[in-house]
Amino acid sequence: MSVQERSNKVDRNLTKFWDLEAIGIKTESSCDPDDQAMQHFKSSVRFNSGRYEVGFPWKGHTQELNDNFSVAEKRVKSLTRRFIRDPTLYIQYSEILKEYESQGIIERVLETEKPTDRAVFYLPHQAVFRQESLTTKMRIVFDASSHEDRQPSLNDCIWSGENLNPNIFHLIISFRLNTIAITADIKHAFLQISLRDEDRDAVRFLFPDIRSNQTDPYKFQVYRFKRVMFGVNVSPFLLSATIKHHIENYREQYPAATEMLDTCLYVNDVISGADDISQALKVSKDAETIMKNASMKLRKWNSNDQTLMRTWEEEGLETHPRHPDDSSKIPSSKVLGIPWDAVHDYFTIDVKGLLQLDTSKPITKIVLQSAGKIYDPVGFLSPYTIRLKCLLQELWLRKLSWDDELPPDIHAVWSQWWLELSFLSELKIPRKILDSSGDSSEVQIHTFSDASQKAYGAAAFLRVKHKDRVSVDLVTSKSRVAPLKRLSLPRLELMGALLAARLAKEVKKILDQKVREIQSLTDPNSWFHCSGKDNPVDLLTRGISVDALTTNSKWWNGSSFLRQIDFQTKGLDEAIPERVYLTEMRKNSNPKEDISLTLTVTKNNFLENIIDISNNYVKLIRVEVSHAENWPIHSLHEREFYEEMRKLLAGTLVLIKDENLLSTKWSTGRRTEIFPGTDAVAELGQRIRVKQCFVDPTFPVQQKFST
Helix, strand or coil, X not given: CCHHHHHHHHHHHHHHHHHHHHCCCCCCCCCCCCCHHHHHHHHHCEEECXXXXXXXXXXXXXXXXXXXXXXXXXXXXXXXXXXXXXXXXXXXXXXXXXXXXXXXXXEECCCCCCCCCCCCCECCXXXXXXXXXXXXXXXXXXXXXCCCCCCCCCHHHECCCCCCCCCHHHHHHHHXXXXXXXXXXXXXXXXXXXXXXXXXXXXXXXXXXXXXXXXXXXXXXXXXXXXXXECECCHHHHHHHHHHHHHHHHXXXXXXXXXXXXXXXXXXXXXXXXXXXXXXXHHHHHHHHHHHCCCCCEEEEEECCHHHHHHHHHCCCCECCCECCECCCCCCEEECCEEEECXXXXXXXCCHHHHCCCCCCCEHHHHHHHHHCCCCCCCCCHHHHHHHHHHHHHHHHCCCCCCCECCHHHHHHHHHHHHHHHHHHHCCEECCCCCCCCCCCEEEEEEEEEECCCEEEEEEEEEEECCCCEEEEEEEEEEEECCCCCCCHHHHHHHHHHHHHHHHHHHHHHHHHHHCCCCCCCCCCCEECCCHHHCCHHHHHHCCCHHHHHHCHHHHHCCHHHHCCCCCCCCCCCCCCCCCCCCCCXXXXXXXXXXXXXXXXXXXXHHHHHHHCCHHHHHHHHCCCCHHHHHHXXXXXXXXXXXXXXXXXXXXXXXXXXXXXXXXXXXXEECCCCCCECCCXXXXXXXXXXXXXXXXXXXXXXXXXXX
16 A cells, blocks of 8 residues: 555545544435436336446546556556465455356446447455454455546546445434334445446456466456446445435335335444344345345344344344354444443444554554544543544644654654553443333433633433332533634633534434324423533543543443432522623723623524524624624614613723633723724633523533533
């Protein structure tokens, strides 16, 4: 692998790391009604001889695509030299292609002339090994992004299509709400969809026939795919679109199974569940029938319920492979990349990829590679991973290049973080967080937020009250490093509140589908103070060791007061003074029209503004709004806090904030004049009043304000 390829891989891993940080709190774009790939699919999909047939949605004329033969030939020659050194690899490779050919997945290209009426493209390929897989140890991966110099790749010439898969965040949390968990996958899903004849020459590849041509091992046979293959950018779209198109024929006959295949199928993996065995058995058998009619086989059925596993086997469904050394054991599988022990029904953390990194040279690139290999889409590890995020920010501030050696202070922090890494494998996180048994009387979402000068974040907990007990479990969390531009602690806490509000909104959306009949969960005005010692998100903003993380009940099961069976929110705010003020002095620029800069946090409007993420709210907390945009808020303040507004006068004694000093050592000053500037920042204090809220205990979303 070249230096450039390694760099690109690190870039992709880092992008994936930050993309995962956004799931669950960032609104996903909806499908584009003008999507070219979807329009092409609808007009070209066919059902022939028990199998669907689709075509590639080309962006333009196929003649614009260069055949990429020189790149493919160079790569296959390199592969041939590897085959000569390792005959076993060649045999494995050949057996896979032989099976593909016998099943009609690929075919040999016999004509020697290049067709002129269609696209021709040769795909490089390589072997990828997955030793942990019990069914497919080696997989052949084709590269549709390769290209000759200054020429487009196959992927460049094809519309990729919309992402039709469900939200990973929603799927994982929904999976944790089921009493009986169900997983399965579609065998060779992409390869079960036919590719129309006119597009098949765009997926050619070369392979050496070493056995028949021992004197000339570099004589290659040309093959082409007859089916949709993994590696082309549009393939995931074509698979999802085909399945969604297919299941519409079965909505009335199999409503539960079609709903599962529509909402719980991620690419080719089913991640679902049920409340009892009879429901689970019916939906799985119906799903098998539906997919069989599209020449797709559901297999590797797996569940935490061993009675269901035995019933599946009796009914002829192909269950998850047993352990090779003990047929009574089912090895750990993965649910959207998270290891799951189905027998004991808990998640674990896979750190093998991280531990395989070469850390002998302590350079910046190692830290970046580590971040790129962290997979924690739900936020189980936030108090630990926030330490690495802060380290990445420090690397950025010091403008270190990839191959720079880590400074001693950063190396010490990094080494400690790395030493703790292996202990993450000891974590056992219960999958099930919602008991659907009949004694559940009350279900609540409790969302906490907090901030420090280096980080802010939020975490959501599910509180289920039963007849004689209460269960509280971490649902999800999100963490952020504080912006490079230094902000006051209250502002950071408002940003944490925004995360909390978004998490509450998303978790409620998921939970509504499961427990709507138990209790309505929405009350956007339920905010109250939680002291730092009781706030689990305090751990997230400070960062803790793996040892502290694995044993900390406050992180995994919420604050102790949540676990009290007679827990009430009333009284939690009693320790807060009726008025809490923060004063900031800002340098003023040139005066302009008068403007109000009083910011008020009230029960009636605060959370609603956060959830809507309106421009007024964002500009309000930044104190960078124009008079016209701020007028409604100003009007509200005048009505509800008339007495407070009267006190915003020249001559008032104020504290002059200094980021380099403790607040107890800030100087005092007197406000001599009040006037706005061209940058919408006035020479006066921003005053934040925290008013006590008496909240409805059915949906307490926790927010900590700085005092």
